[in-house]
Amino acid sequence: MTLQIRFDNSYARLPDRFYARLAPTPVAAPGLVALNEGLARDLGLDPAALKTPEGLAMLSGNALPEGAEPLAQAYAGHQFGGWNPQLGDGRAILLGEVRASDGKRYDIQLKGAGPTPFSRRGDGRAWLGPVLREYIVSEAMHALGVPTTRALAAVTTGEEVFRETALPGAVLARVASSHIRVGTFQFFAARQDTEALRLLAEHVIARHYPQAEGPLGLIRAAVTAQARLVAHWMSLGFIHGVMNTDNAHVGGETIDYGPCAFMDDYHPSRVFSSIDQYGRYAYANQPQIAVWNMAQLASCLLPLIAEDRNAAIEAASEAVDAFAPAYEGAYLARFRAKLGLATEAEGDAELIEGLLARMAALGVDFTRAFRGLAEGTAAAEFPDPSAWESWAADWRARLALEGRTEADARAAALQVNPAVIPRNHRIEQAINAAVAGDYAPFLRLNRALATPFALAPENRDLAAAPAPEEAVRRTFCGT
Template sequence: MRAIFDNSYARLPDRFYVRQDPVPVRAPKLVKLNDGLARELGLDPDALASPDGVAVLAGNAVPAGAEPLAQAYAGHQFGGFVPQLGDGRAVLLGEVIDRAGRRRDIQLKGSGRTPFSRMGDGRAWLGPVMREYIVSEAMHALGIPTTRALAAVTTGEDVIREAVLPGAVLTRVAESHIRVGTFQFFAARRDTEGLKTLTEHAIARHYPDADGPLALLDRVVAAQARLIAQWMGVGFIHGVMNTDNMSIAGETIDYGPCAFMDGYHPDTVYSSIDLHGRYAYARQADVGAWNIAQFASCLVPLIDPDQDTAIERASEALHRFPAAFRAAWLAVFRPKIGLAAEEEGDADLIHALLDLMAAERADFTNTFRALAGGAARGAFRDVDAFDLWAERWTARLAREADGQAAQTARMRAANPAVIPRNHRVEEAIQAGLGGDYAPFERLVSTLAQPFDDQPENSGLRAPPKPDQEVRQTFCGT
């Protein structure tokens, strides 16, 4: 990997991380290389696909200029605080400046034990690596901020989970890996100097127009409101919105037990570890606000010398989240039903459709996509109820300044034809475990153009049959 590294995180104080090389593997083999992303990063795809390049992607070689490290962070996991987590199965190779002038992290995930591994082996198996590659690249194609997948390699070694499984490493690219939990790590230790250094670093990296910790809080409030609204617009459920899985850059990060809904219901949960629905689809905005409150509490010592004043100012910023989310949610959902202008009753109109969908578990993606083709009525058994809603909708569309063609184009641009459905992802993983990556390649290729009809891949648009349903997703750690 011939990359020009500029490792700003490695220049922070030693207590921010542990220097850690990836642990070599027995027999690395390339599964998939993201040629387009490689070029975006200024890397040569052919060199990355060579034996020397694959050695870097597997952790068997450290490229010149890289300064591998495991980052320290803490976090609330399902509401319970853990004062030390950290990169237990990942190392940050370093940072590069891409062709657009953006600073990007390059991280190996599944690269072996670190001092933060606790009782874990620091490895990943092939299934979660394939899942993250598929879903993160699909999110990028949908226009939703996300970490990216540069490569997936198998290791030639087994890992032990519920069974003996093939090991793999994912090369992940991110705006950064700074999390709410990174701030909590220093706050838990009452390390105000560390908090100050981290805040200055985060501002310089992500929000250079912010003039201090309170402005940083405002930017994170806005970024998370937009991000969660975008998740909602495609029926995405993160599944594990712990504070250590919340990037302050406003990117989707850590695709563990995530899922895209098939049949719509606001209480939908897929994660096998979310036993009480804490991170259900409709609760994601509330959890986002809760997570940001934890972030705000970390910043209190930096906002104002007087604690009461600092808490008051932080609270004012937090109270802006609900309005920011509502505005972002409407900005996502208005075009999904063809609207460009804003009217007072738009939220009620959208929620009325969602209520109809929830009553019948109508397919989220296909129902919204069918609105553009005038075929949504067929998604409902109670056609009378849909017709009543459609009368309201038609009257609302008539008040738009443009015509039907523009409204249809808006809906097609806002409503994907294809998403990474759970059963298709699982099919690709199972085939990959047998050495057949054709379903994986087909899925990745199709999801790269999610708003195109692609009749040749129409089977990937269909909801699962009862015997195909995947009702639970797993962390894979």
């Protein structure tokens, strides 16, 4: 069976200074851990062909299919607020782009594919843990309806990589609407390469925002997409962990799952990332970091907006300022839905904050509290049930205001409040088992997360909050 991929590589048609052309570094003995067959079919790929030795060679970087134009993208970025003028794909290689069944263009990229000119003395490889983590979380996010990069396949390499110790190597085949970041624009802005900025802006508009008019339209569209994305994160208790500008996707997708985490017990200042020592990217800080990232994008595009810099700044600032109302509207809509509300009313923000404040004070599990609201079991999630009941009285009064019964509200809330999320301890258990050669926990977790709003009875244990000894409070980048 011959593997056929209909590549149409628009990014490779941009000038050479946008990337470095190179092939992946072959691995010793590729082995398939998981193949996302549904995604493969959506991309016009034959899952059976991907499982053949020829397909496995492509997924691991050992062979290039016809039409591939492999490259590592150049970009810069602010990392934890500090400027780095050159980052780029240090361990990822873009094989090419395909047109999917929805008519949209998607990248196929290999992470862990070997060193590139942007590796900064790294080995360009990945170990199994981060590959499985990204597979689990990105596919869970997709099932939850969050715009995200996706996982096509996870492949072991038959080689070891060395971090603090020797670890099994792996490659993730990642799919995204593009891999263009705010940092991509920053790379050229730092070099005062206005022509490259113009070409990049035109490319992004054509690819992500065809209705946008010029650079200001691009900023407005990106701001709206980021506002909606982060509001969605917040509604699920998700913490990205590394919201650097090189991890801010201009198309509004979640990208680069490193030390990310879903909260167990809720607190707005929650931080998991081991490298976020000062809480810059804490849960509650994510909206303000997103707008800061959008301001960096806008600053890059000033030369394209107007010759008069002051006029350009004024116009760009107005576009970025639209983030706050866009985010507030998206945030309230998400949380109203989580409460089973169908209309807007004055005081909704206070109602939402009242519940969250009680949850924070008592250390209530974020996901289980909202799922409990939908199932009628929320009081049991509160160490002091009276805290729930005092809030629920206000909630019932709000339902009465819109003429909705509690049963109807709960039925609606069931559709948006997941029963199961990729909890940190379950991910760690799956990784530890996989390192020991047992992929069953990884595969089981993925199956359960594929239908997060309808949990099968045999998977109810995956919906449980961690026991104190199971709780994972620190997550790691894994590079």
